[in-house]
Amino acid sequence: MYARSTTFRGDPKAIDDGVAYIRDKALPAVRQMDGCVGLSMLVDRHTGRCIVTTSWDDAQAMHRSAEAMGSIRATAIGTVHGVASETQIAEWEIGVLHRTRTAPEGAACRVIWTRAPIGQGGRINEGFRDGIVPRLSALAGFCSVSLLVNARTGRCTIATVYEDRQTMNRAKGQALAMREEFTTHMGMHVTEVAEFDVALSHLRVPETV
Secondary structure: OEEEEEEEEOOHHHHHHHHHHHHHHHHHHHHOOOOEEEEEEEEEOOOOEEEEEEEEOOHHHHHHOHHHHHHHHHHHHHHOOOOHHHOEEEEEEEEEEEEOOOOOOOOEEEEEEEEOOOOOHHHHHHHHHHHHHHHHHOOOOEEEEEEEEEOOOOEEEEEEEEOOHHHHHHOHHHHHHHHHHHHHHHOOEEEEEEEEEEEEEEEOOOOOO
């Protein structure tokens, strides 16, 4: 399974307009694309930062969608008054995905970006699946976690969804301890941590755990 993430910034006052466009226009269009298995949207209503991620059966389906997704992306960025040249697009393999429940209204997500030694993707996936997922799943308010890996660059992204901001904040200390233990053991370097509201979560991606 593969995923493409698009990160862009807009006017915080226009974020709801962006969510409405993705929900009402982009999502129905994306669902019709061959090989698409879902779409999610994370938003930071204070900074205007948005991350829209589409998921695909395989790399070929993801690449076939590139042209059509380009026009959808441009409209989404325009809707929130963003700057197209500042948009970041990344492609990933879905290394690990585990969910215990779908994200409810009001769900929140903590995203961690890392760099790892190139060629260690299999080891990282296995270590995360066996050593981290069971411990995360035991946290109060946990909904799901995904590990996305780019084998070519060594970049990884971990996104953990909780039922709301309160449970995410309460789990912060435990999650930090797990993160430090895991990244140190794997030789990974954390480059950024950010928190978002889960605006949309329409995923049919099968679990890997």
